[in-house]
Amino acid sequence: MLALDxxxxxxxxxxxxxxxxxxxxxxxxxxxxxxxxxxxxxxLLRAIAGLDRATSGTVxxxxxxxxxxxxxxxxxxxxxxxxxWLSVADNIGFxxxxxxxxxxxxxxxxxxxxxxxxxxxxxxxxxxxxxxxQRVAIARALVPQPEVLLLDxxxxxxxxxTRRDLQDHLLDLWADTRPTxxxxxxxxxxxxxxxxxxxxxxxRPGRLFEEINVNLSRPRDRNxxxxxxxxxxxxxxxxxxxxxxxxxxxxxxxxxxxMWW
Amino acid sequence: xxxxELPLEQNSTAVPQAGTIAPRGASTPWSRLARPALxxxxxxxLALVWEFIVWRGWSNGRLVPPPSRIFETILALARxxxxxxxxxxxxxRVALGFGFGxxxxxxxxxxxxxxxxxxxxxxxxxxxxxxIPSIAxxxxxxxxxxxxxxxxxxxxxxxxxxxxxxGVMGAILSVxxxxxxxxxxFRLSGPAMIRRILLPAVLPAFVVSLRVGLGLxxxxxxxxxxxxxxxxxxxxxxxxxxxxxPAQILAAIVIFAILGxxxxxxxxxxxxxxxxxxxxxxxxxxQN
Numbered sequence: 001m002l003a004l005d006x007x008x009x010x011x012x013x014x015x016x017x018x019x020x021x022x023x024x025x026x027x028x029x030x031x032x033x034x035x036x037x038x039x040x041x042x043x044l045l046r047a048i049a050g051l052d053r054a055t056s057g058t059v060x061x062x063x064x065x066x067x068x069x070x071x072x073x074x075x076x077x078x079x080x081x082x083x084x085w086l087s088v089a090d091n092i093g094f095x096x097x098x099x100x101x102x103x104x105x106x107x108x109x110x111x112x113x114x115x116x117x118x119x120x121x122x123x124x125x126x127x128x129x130x131x132x133x134q135r136v137a138i139a140r141a142l143v144p145q146p147e148v149l150l151l152d153x154x155x156x157x158x159x160x161x162t163r164r165d166l167q168d169h170l171l172d173l174w175a176d177t178r179p180t181x182x183x184x185x186x187x188x189x190x191x192x193x194x195x196x197x198x199x200x201x202x203x204r205p206g207r208l209f210e211e212i213n214v215n216l217s218r219p220r221d222r223n224x225x226x227x228x229x230x231x232x233x234x235x236x237x238x239x240x241x242x243x244x245x246x247x248x249x250x251x252x253x254x255x256x257x258x259m260w261w
Numbered sequence: 262x263x264x265x266e267l268p269l270e271q272n273s274t275a276v277p278q279a280g281t282i283a284p285r286g287a288s289t290p291w292s293r294l295a296r297p298a299l300x301x302x303x304x305x306x307l308a309l310v311w312e313f314i315v316w317r318g319w320s321n322g323r324l325v326p327p328p329s330r331i332f333e334t335i336l337a338l339a340r341x342x343x344x345x346x347x348x349x350x351x352x353x354r355v356a357l358g359f360g361f362g363x364x365x366x367x368x369x370x371x372x373x374x375x376x377x378x379x380x381x382x383x384x385x386x387x388x389x390x391x392x393i394p395s396i397a398x399x400x401x402x403x404x405x406x407x408x409x410x411x412x413x414x415x416x417x418x419x420x421x422x423x424x425x426x427x428g429v430m431g432a433i434l435s436v437x438x439x440x441x442x443x444x445x446x447f448r449l450s451g452p453a454m455i456r457r458i459l460l461p462a463v464l465p466a467f468v469v470s471l472r473v474g475l476g477l478x479x480x481x482x483x484x485x486x487x488x489x490x491x492x493x494x495x496x497x498x499x500x501x502x503x504x505x506x507p508a509q510i511l512a513a514i515v516i517f518a519i520l521g522x523x524x525x526x527x528x529x530x531x532x533x534x535x536x537x538x539x540x541x542x543x544x545x546x547x548q549n
Contacts, residue, residue: 051442069446081443085461085538094457095447124538 001026002048002148002180006057008205009043016205017043020057023199023208027147028178032185032195034234036242040206041184045150048182049075061148074146074179078153080133082125088112088136089121095144111139114173131162135169142173151183155190164222167193171218188238192230193220200234202241202248209241209248326508331515334508338497348516350493351482354410355524358417359478363471365418366425373426374433375459384430391423396484403488413485420481421474428470432463465539468532472525479521494520 002025009018018040025031033041046052048059050069059066061073074095082091093108112118115135125133134154141149154170155163167190174181185191191198195214202209214230221227240246308328315322322330338344369387373380398419399412406412436459444458486495494513501509 049446051445069448071448075446077439077442079439081439083440083443083458083461085464085535094443097453126538 001062002182003060003063004044004048004057005060007044007047007054007059008056009040009047009052010055018047018054019205019207021201021206021208022057025180025182027180030174030181030183030194030196032183032191032198033201034185034188034191034198034238035201035206035209036203036238037186038206039201039203039241041201042152043206044201045075045152045182045184048148049073049150051075071144072147073150074141074144074148075150075152076134076137076141076154078156080125080130080137082128082133082136082140084125086125087121088117088123088125088128091125091136092139092143094140107143111143114176115139115169129162130158131166134158134166138166138170138173142177142179145177146179148180148182151181153184153186156185156187163187163190168219170194188231188234189222191234192216192227193222198234198237200237200241207248210237212237324507326511330508331511334506334512335515338509338512344516347492347494347497348520350490351486351495352520354413354417354485354493355475355478355482357410357414358481359421359475361414362418362421362474362478363425366422366470366474367429367467370426370429371433374430375455380430387423387426391427395419395423395481399484399488408489413482413490416485417478417481420477424473424477425470428466428473429463432466432470433459435466436462461535464532465536468528468536471528471532475524475528476521479517479524483517 004021004023004025007018007021008016010016017038021040021044023031033044035041043052047054048066050059050066050073053067061070064070066073082088083094086094089105089108089112092111093104096104096107099107109118109121112121115138117132117135117139120128120132120136125136128136134157138154151170155166158166170181171194181194183191183194192214198212198214199208200210200212201207212230212233216226216230311322311325312327312329314320315327326334335344338347369383373383373387395416399416402412402415406415440462441454441458444454449457482493483495483498486493487499490496494516497513498510501507501513
């Protein structure tokens with residue numbers, strides 16, 4: 001269980017990026033965090049990753065407070081951030097330096113096969129396409145088998161086809177060990193296709209605005225009316241989150257839980 | 262000879278375009294020969310033209326001796342056994358000065374790149390010293406260290422120090438924060454972060470600074486040998502000037518060129534296996 005308790009972040013320059021954000025995320029759950037720019041979603045993710053410390057509140061994983069990068073929490077960034085001087089295989093094995101060379105090789109080979117890049121094991125990162133590089137980044141984050149995987153707009157730099165392909169691929173990989181996924185995105189489609197739960201945030205200061213449970217069975221059909229309905233729902237929540245006349249407190253009771261189909 | 266190889270050069274450049282990804286180290290035997298040959302085209306034809314002009318008697322070539330006379334001089338020096346001690350003396354000075362300069366430059370550059378407090382303490386002084394033309398140290402070094410080897414090596418080391426210092430510090434400061442963050446998410450310790458992230462990231466710039474430093478080392482060895490040396494290639498230059506032997510001066514210059522290029526090439530070769538990953542314009546041979 002990942003617990004966020006009144007997490008807040010005020011940057012040294014006085015910007016109040018995040019205020020009193022609370023949520024509980026169950027193991028194996030997929031949560032998408034969506035919101036307008038400057039709503040603190042990346043700040044929140046970096047606090048969970050232990051890369052930046054929250055200025056108030058706590059992040060805890062199974063009752064252990066997180067204040068620095070944790071071995072059970074992996075992260076995938078918007079860019080692949082592969083190390084250009086390591087081959088694809090060595091990049092994937094980067095987080096496995098504790099293992100013996102033999103074990104590491106085996107895990108890396110399995111992981112490469114799993115993401116469909118066995119033929120690229122000895123390639124340099126520069127020789128990969130954007131989608132391939134991001135798949136290597138996913139493999140690198142997943143190979144130490146984290147309990148929580150954080151994704152910071154992981155597919156936003158890719159073209160629409162590659163993005164869909166990787167979204168499906170991510171779900172496929174997720175099914176192997178079912179880690180908790182927390183995905184920051186600004187793509188409503190992506191949030192609805194991946195998440196069990198969508199958290200809509202509103203800016204200045206960044207805070208939780210609305211929670212939407214996406215109780216659609218998987219695999220999800222992007223073209224079904226039900227899917228569209230959830231998308232519209234998220235879009236309405238996003239619109240309302242940016243409308244200053246809508247107060248925070250009422251937000252939850254709105255169209256939220258009572259679905260009308 | 263270059264004429265016949267030109268078409269082959271064009272052939273070989275077509276190879277990488279055939280696949281989407283050029284295979285690593287893909288060079289046909291042709292391109293391996295043709296590319297260096299292309300670089301020889303200009304100097305060799307200039308030399309041949311001058312040789313021809315002197316041979317036809319259009320110029321007596323007394324002040325600018327033709328290539329054949331320069332090579333005769335080199336051969337004569339080599340046969341008399343004079344040449345090797347000169348080369349050895351110069352090489353030893355450059356090697357020692359380069360070694361000390363690189364060690365000092367790397368250590369101080371690394372410290373001020375990695376540690377902000379050290380940079381604030383150290384860097385302004387180093388930058389101020391850098392502004393002094395290094396030759397200006399010569400009288401002081403001679404007073405302090407005597408007229409023999411020590412002062413010469415010290416001068417060369419000073420010349421090598423600054424580019425290496427700047428290169429290492431700049432390279433560390435410009436390591437991509439995003440890559441360092443990857444190291445942090447995998448919880449690398451301080452030494453592991455240096456070994457697995459910072460060192461490889463800094464290496465390309467370090468090699469460049471070594472090559473710049475070596476170039477300056479060769480420059481400063483001449484300056485050092487101008488002031489009272491009894492052997493060395495710089496001594497050959499001065500000797501040639503005083504005795505009016507332009508062929509000897511040019512012979513020494515040619516040897517400087519060969520040694521400078523060879524040592525630079527050695528650094529390049531030694532570094533190449535570590536830099537194969539680089540994605541640079543020059544790696545593909547630039548614009549074909």
